[in-house]
Amino acid sequence: MIKLKNAHLQFKVASRLDQLEGEWFLNSPLPFFFNPGYLKALSESSPLGISFLYGIVYKGNQKVALFCFQTFYFDAEQRLKLHTHENQAGAYLDKIAVAIKKYVARKVSMKVIVAGTLMAPGPYGFLFQNELDISDRQLIIQQLAAYFLRAGEEDFGVNMFIVKDLPQAERLKGLCAYTFPSFYEFTIQPTMVLNLNSEWNSLEDYMADLQSKYRVKTRKVIKLGEGLVEEAMNRNSFQAYKTVVFDLYQQVSVAAGFNLIELHPDYFETLLDRCADNFGLKIIFYQSKPIAFYSYILDGDVFQAHFIGYERSLNNNLELYHNILLKLLQTALRVGAREINFARTALEIKSSVGAEPQDLYCYIAHKSKIINSVVPHILEFLKPKDNWVQRRPFKESKLVVNPLLKS
Numbered sequence: 557m558i559k560l561k562n563a564h565l566q567f568k569v570a571s572r573l574d575q576l577e578g579e580w581f582l583n584s585p586l587p588f589f590f591n592p593g594y595l596k597a598l599s600e601s602s603p604l605g606i607s608f609l610y611g612i613v614y615k616g617n618q619k620v621a622l623f624c625f626q627t628f629y630f631d632a633e634q635r636l637k638l639h640t641h642e643n644q645a646g647a648y649l650d651k652i653a654v655a656i657k658k659y660v661a662r663k664v665s666m667k668v669i670v671a672g673t674l675m676a677p678g679p680y681g682f683l684f685q686n687e688l689d690i691s692d693r694q695l696i697i698q699q700l701a702a703y704f705l706r707a708g709e710e711d712f713g714v715n716m717f718i719v720k721d722l723p724q725a726e727r728l729k730g731l732c733a734y735t736f737p738s739f740y741e742f743t744i745q746p747t748m749v750l751n752l753n754s755e756w757n758s759l760e761d762y763m764a765d766l767q768s769k770y771r772v773k774t775r776k777v778i779k780l781g782e783g784l785v786e787e788a789m790n791r792n793s794f795q796a797y798k799t800v801v802f803d804l805y806q807q808v809s810v811a812a813g814f815n816l817i818e819l820h821p822d823y824f825e826t827l828l829d830r831c832a833d834n835f836g837l838k839i840i841f842y843q844s845k846p847i848a849f850y851s852y853i854l855d856g857d858v859f860q861a862h863f864i865g866y867e868r869s870l871n872n873n874l875e876l877y878h879n880i881l882l883k884l885l886q887t888a889l890r891v892g893a894r895e896i897n898f899a900r901t902a903l904e905i906k907s908s909v910g911a912e913p914q915d916l917y918c919y920i921a922h923k924s925k926i927i928n929s930v931v932p933h934i935l936e937f938l939k940p941k942d943n944w945v946q947r948r949p950f951k952e953s954k955l956v957v958n959p960l961l962k963s
């Protein structure tokens with residue numbers, strides 16, 4: 557047991573979950589991303605260069621929290637796909653800006669802990685006992701960060717500690733430049749959430765609540781995708797398509813502007829095998845050929861859109877991406893979900909199907925006070941820009957309101 561600065565707090569940490577066998581539980585049910593089945597599946601098919609830390613925190617003799625961390629070497633030049641757009645005016649200035657960013661990115665390389673998961677948006681780094689107050693939660697986060705930033709490599713020490721995706725109600729308070737660690741708060745893209753009306757039992761019910769122009773657009777998308785046929789996979793049926801699914805995933809992943817992870821080729825197969833009750837994957841065929849897929853996670857009544865892939869050359873003619881969003885919606889309605897988390901990226905088109913942006917807050921601290929003082933500027937400089945227009949497709953009287961979401 558390792559004692560923290562606060563005399564009442566102590567913790568144990570392990571690089572394998574089976575080292576905490578019989579202790580990985582709290583008084584309430586574990587969410588999917590803390591479930592041992594998922595965590596073991598992820599460790600068996602972990603993304604390239606990612607390793608894991610699992611821990612239990614005690615206050616006195618009482619277990620008060622679990623934590624899941626992911627560790628990796630962050631190389632900004634490798635992770636940031638900095639490029640110019642050939643059809644943009646002012647390409648000369650654009651190239652100069654990209655060249656500067658690449659130069660800065662080459663200087664940013666370090667070992668990092670992420671308190672959370674890189675596989676999905678959301679606060680999946682810490683799981684606290686329900687009765688633990690917010691001040692104790694923040695104290696645990698800060699003191700664990702301080703420990704790992706000060707520790708040697710043999711004790712899982714790192715250069716940088718990131719707390720990922722805290723919701724508004726759990727934002728860290730009283731951040732101070734004179735304490736260690738000195739966290740900097742930042743946001744990246746919001747995650748896109750669609751609250752499902754309890755009266756929607758089918759896609760037609762959903763479409764009836766759309767404004768006319770969005771309903772017309774949706775019908776056009778469905779019309780273009782008339783030849784698309786989807787098939788749900790299980791571990792056995794997936795074997796014949798494993799290679800093509802991974803290729804489709806890579807087509808989308810390579811095109812992304814920023815990627816912290818590269819999935820293991822066995823990732824989808826392992827989840828179909830180990831997490832079949834909560835994980836689903838469907839392949840979309842066109843003229844009997846697999847051209848797209850989507851995957852999802854059902855965590856209680858929250859439907860989490862997971863990784864997708866599609867043949868990029870067919871996207872425009874078949875409105876593949878838009879059809880995938882609609883198929884995710886249909887599947888979520890079928891399983892009785894309360895909301896869909898469409899995750900990040902492609903914000904505008906997700907808003908066009910009714911998803912609303914939800915900001916999640918991240919925190920970053922470096923072990924060096926000097927480097928930590930410039931981290932906010934480097935982060936802002938390297939952060940990809942994403943200008944988009946939020947669409948509001950629902951009739952005003954049918955808007956599904958969630959007070960936690962931005963309007």
